[in-house]
Amino acid sequence: xxxxxxxxxxxxxxxxxxxxxxxxALEIPSVVIFHSIDADSAACREADERVEVIxxxxxxAYLDIDAVVAACRATGADAVHPGYGFLAENPxxxxxxxxxxxxxxxxxxxxxxxxxxxxxxxxxVARLGFPITPSADEEDDPASFAxxxxxxxxxxxxxxxxxxxxxxxxxxxEVGGLADQIATARREAERYFGDxxxxxxxxxxxxxxxxxxxxxxxQGHVVHLWERECSVQRRFQKIVEESPAPGLNDxxxxxxxxxxxxxxxxxxxVNAGTVEFLLGPDGTFSFMEMNTRLQVEHxxxxxxxxxxxxxxxxxxxxxxxxxxDQSAIVRNGHAIECRIYAEEPERDFAPAVGKVLRLRPPAxxxxxxxGGVIEGQAVTPAFDPMLAKVIVHAAERSQxxxxxxxxxxxxxxxxxxxxxxxxxxxxxxPAFAAGETHTGFLAEHREVLQxxxxxxxxxxxxxxxxxxxxxxxxxxxPQPYAAMGAWRN
Amino acid sequence: xxxxxxxxxxxxxxxxxxxxxxxRLEIGGREHEAALRELGAGEYVLRLDGRERxxxxxxxxxxxxxxxxxxxxxxxxxxxxxxxxxxxGPARADVAAAPMPGTVIxxxxxxxxxxxxxxxxxxxxxxxxxxxxxxxxxxxxxKIHHPLGATFDRNAPLxxxxxxxxxx
Numbered sequence: 001x002x003x004x005x006x007x008x009x010x011x012x013x014x015x016x017x018x019x020x021x022x023x024x025a026l027e028i029p030s031v032v033i034f035h036s037i038d039a040d041s042a043a044c045r046e047a048d049e050r051v052e053v054i055x056x057x058x059x060x061a062y063l064d065i066d067a068v069v070a071a072c073r074a075t076g077a078d079a080v081h082p083g084y085g086f087l088a089e090n091p092x093x094x095x096x097x098x099x100x101x102x103x104x105x106x107x108x109x110x111x112x113x114x115x116x117x118x119x120x121x122x123x124x125v126a127r128l129g130f131p132i133t134p135s136a137d138e139e140d141d142p143a144s145f146a147x148x149x150x151x152x153x154x155x156x157x158x159x160x161x162x163x164x165x166x167x168x169x170x171x172x173x174e175v176g177g178l179a180d181q182i183a184t185a186r187r188e189a190e191r192y193f194g195d196x197x198x199x200x201x202x203x204x205x206x207x208x209x210x211x212x213x214x215x216x217x218x219q220g221h222v223v224h225l226w227e228r229e230c231s232v233q234r235r236f237q238k239i240v241e242e243s244p245a246p247g248l249n250d251x252x253x254x255x256x257x258x259x260x261x262x263x264x265x266x267x268x269x270v271n272a273g274t275v276e277f278l279l280g281p282d283g284t285f286s287f288m289e290m291n292t293r294l295q296v297e298h299x300x301x302x303x304x305x306x307x308x309x310x311x312x313x314x315x316x317x318x319x320x321x322x323x324x325d326q327s328a329i330v331r332n333g334h335a336i337e338c339r340i341y342a343e344e345p346e347r348d349f350a351p352a353v354g355k356v357l358r359l360r361p362p363a364x365x366x367x368x369x370x371g372g373v374i375e376g377q378a379v380t381p382a383f384d385p386m387l388a389k390v391i392v393h394a395a396e397r398s399q400x401x402x403x404x405x406x407x408x409x410x411x412x413x414x415x416x417x418x419x420x421x422x423x424x425x426x427x428x429x430p431a432f433a434a435g436e437t438h439t440g441f442l443a444e445h446r447e448v449l450q451x452x453x454x455x456x457x458x459x460x461x462x463x464x465x466x467x468x469x470x471x472x473x474x475x476x477x478p479q480p481y482a483a484m485g486a487w488r489n
Numbered sequence: 490x491x492x493x494x495x496x497x498x499x500x501x502x503x504x505x506x507x508x509x510x511x512x513r514l515e516i517g518g519r520e521h522e523a524a525l526r527e528l529g530a531g532e533y534v535l536r537l538d539g540r541e542r543x544x545x546x547x548x549x550x551x552x553x554x555x556x557x558x559x560x561x562x563x564x565x566x567x568x569x570x571x572x573x574x575x576x577x578g579p580a581r582a583d584v585a586a587a588p589m590p591g592t593v594i595x596x597x598x599x600x601x602x603x604x605x606x607x608x609x610x611x612x613x614x615x616x617x618x619x620x621x622x623x624x625x626x627x628x629x630x631x632k633i634h635h636p637l638g639a640t641f642d643r644n645a646p647l648x649x650x651x652x653x654x655x656x657x
Contacts, residue, residue: 184619187595187619188619191594235618347588350588350589351589351590351615351618352589353589353590353643354549355549357531357547357548357549357554358530358531358545358547358554358556360545380590381589381590381591381615381640408559409559409560410559412545412556412561413561414531414545414546414547414554414555414556414561415547415549415554417563418561420560420561421560421561424559424560451497453497453499454496454497454499454562456516456517456519457537458557458558459496459499459501459516460514460516460519460521460523460537460538461523461535461537461542461557462494462496462501462555462557462562462564463492463494463496463501463503463514463516463564464512464514464521464523464525464535464537465523465525465533465535465544465546465553465555465557465564466492466494466553466555466564466566467492467503467505467512467514467523468512468523468524468525468535469525469546469548469553470548470553470566
């Protein structure tokens with residue numbers, strides 16, 4: 001007996017396709033909402049049913065709570081999976097579904113509201129006795145915010161209280177730039193989150209970003225699914241994630257995972273969540289934030305544990321008990337995820353647009369491709385530029401690195417500039433191979449950003465390919481001369 | 490025929506001629522022979538001077554995308570006019586072009602206003618990222634090409650700055 005009769009996915013792109021895969025395995029019919037810009041998308045093709053939503057912009061369409069509720073009613077969906085982004089961490093959305101008698105596949109609105117407010121979350125976590133970094137909150141006394149921020153010590157990080165996903169975050173290295181950076185961060189925060197409140201925290205140099213996946217059921221069972229290391233980032237957004245974290249020893253691993261479970265349990269968390277920590281070079285770690293949703297990089301955890309996180313989320317939302325304890329969750333091998341973005345790493349990761357003309361996903365043992373694009377699809381500036389994820393799993397890290405690099409070389413994605421070749425160089429960098437990752441990795445190793453120039457022989461091959469593929473236009477020279485071809489002077 | 494390409498920023502001039510299925514091309518004084526055999530949707534064997542490679546090729550407008558040697562390349566055909574504008578004609582110094590498609594989310598200056606080097610002119614947003622467009626030199630704002638809220642394509646002109654007229 002399936003947990004739900006029909007599940008609506010309030011999302012798009014690769015995560016919508018990912019969720020549909022689990023629904024198929026569970027034999028639960030799927031519905032997606034879509035904006036007309038996505039009418040021919042992979043998600044629309046894969047879903048059993050689709051409901052168009054409209055809005056002032058494509059993003060606004062996917063944020064329309066009333067439209068999602070109406071789509072559930074129209075299709076008979078009795079549960080909603082929000083994916084990540086859009087409405088995934090919006091307590092008002094969970095409330096609206098609950099009022100309509102529709103299950104939200106995620107945590108309760110209270111936990112979401114607590115962890116969604118980064119300031120409240122840090123205070124609560126500190127109050128519960130877990131470690132946080134030195135910080136200053138604007139709302140304590142807005143007039144003295146800049147002064148108190150400076151007192152935290154430079155370099156510091158300005159963050160949006162309502163933030164996430166790297167938006168509205170600024171590093172400030174000296175007091176001189178502080179006022180301007182606060183103003184910019186506030187503008188971004190107001191626009192992205194409708195909430196301009198800020199806080200600052202001490203910026204830890206060369207930290208590792210370590211996060212722990214937790215699962216909690218409504219009966220109070222909480223387990224962790226080990227950690228993920230997501231240090232290499234650009235613009236505060238992750239690009240490569242792996243598990244196990246190369247920089248952790250077993251004692252640290254146990255401790256950080258136990259801390260995550262402790263936090264989830266203490267706040268009464270239910271469903272899948274991720275507790276993010278900063279690990280300093282000295283081995284101390286502190287709570288950064290908790291993401292109350294499925295994460296982009298969940299596939300890494302699925303690879304090493306064998307669990308289907310979307311399936312677990314659905315079971316938990318239906319009120320089932322986990323049915324296993326911590327000892328049953330065994331780590332197996334090493335997994336790495338690379339996020340494929342439409343962007344140009346050589347031009348400071350400027351987003352790229354275009355049309356997917358050719359797509360051939362990589363394949364082979366331990367290779368998984370989670371994609372949301374199909375051939376012929378336009379890549380527009382309307383959405384986040386992530387196109388797909390390549391996830392590999394192998395017995396140990398060096399084998400996983402080789403597998404990931406081969407998969408990236410095999411991936412054919414033509415028609416839009418991507419970071420694929422950059423990712424392949426990154427994974428081949430000696431410091432990355434040695435596991436010496438930290439959040440400033442790309443700033444420290446700028447050389448990895450630059451593509452090596454093509455060899456003369458490659459240039460000839462590329463020019464030849466272009467010339468051969470071009471349908472010859474009307475001859476520029478009169479036929480008799482053209483026919484002489486190479487013998488012509 | 491003479492062909493010019495931009496391959497990842499490198500300019501390539503090739504003299505090409507066809508004989509049957511074979512393309513002869515001369516690049517930088519070196520002669521090559523090439524041929525293409527289609528294997529299936531977009532997949533080919535490219536032979537260059539006896540070396541065969543499996544490649545994927547897709548063409549779109551003036552660009553040809555090639556997956557070869559484990560990575561993708563964009564080969565852009567250039568005519569002479571494009572080649573000279575890309576290398577930066579005199580007019581380029583007066584116009585800030587959009588580095589990516591996006592939306593104007595703030596306009597900080599008015600047409601006719603004198604601005605200083607480094608002053609923020611407009612702020613654009615693309616894919617949820619905010620980027621200030623700053624004055625690249627002292628000047629007078631001659632034109633704001635897009636009003637607040639307008640969307641634009643990559644390389645679209647954003648702001649035209651006229652040089653400061655010397656005081657008479």
